[in-house]
Amino acid sequence: MLKMSVRIYLADDLLTACLIGEIDHHSAKAIREEIDEAAGRARPERLMLDFRDVTFMDSSGIGLVMGRYAMMRELGGELLIDNMPAHIKKVMKLAGLEKLANIETGGRAK
Numbered sequence: 001m002l003k004m005s006v007r008i009y010l011a012d013d014l015l016t017a018c019l020i021g022e023i024d025h026h027s028a029k030a031i032r033e034e035i036d037e038a039a040g041r042a043r044p045e046r047l048m049l050d051f052r053d054v055t056f057m058d059s060s061g062i063g064l065v066m067g068r069y070a071m072m073r074e075l076g077g078e079l080l081i082d083n084m085p086a087h088i089k090k091v092m093k094l095a096g097l098e099k100l101a102n103i104e105t106g107g108r109a110k
Helices: 030-040 060-074 084-093
Strands: 005-010 014-023 044-058 078-082 102-105
Touching: 005 030, 014 030, 014 060, 030 044, 030 060, 044 060, 044 084, 060 078, 060 084
Parallel strands: 014 044, 044 078, 078 102
Antiparallel strands: 005 014
């Protein structure tokens, strides 16, 4: 079983969370807590969730995205999603998440 981790970077008003590995019910809570703590400290205008290195995601990943969307709305900011593999992008679109977040590919809105 691969362990999920997250690397978080802050540049100007953009907080980027690079997600790595699998997002499932075992890993989602720790990821959520780490992102929320960093966002609470930085209060960024934009939060980017980078899915480039995500190998698997179940419904816990949808909950992770929806919760970060709600958090950024409370902060008066915007949620961005970048570098989603095709299979994850399909799940996100089926869940209607493109209505909540700006889904990008390589930094360009899609």
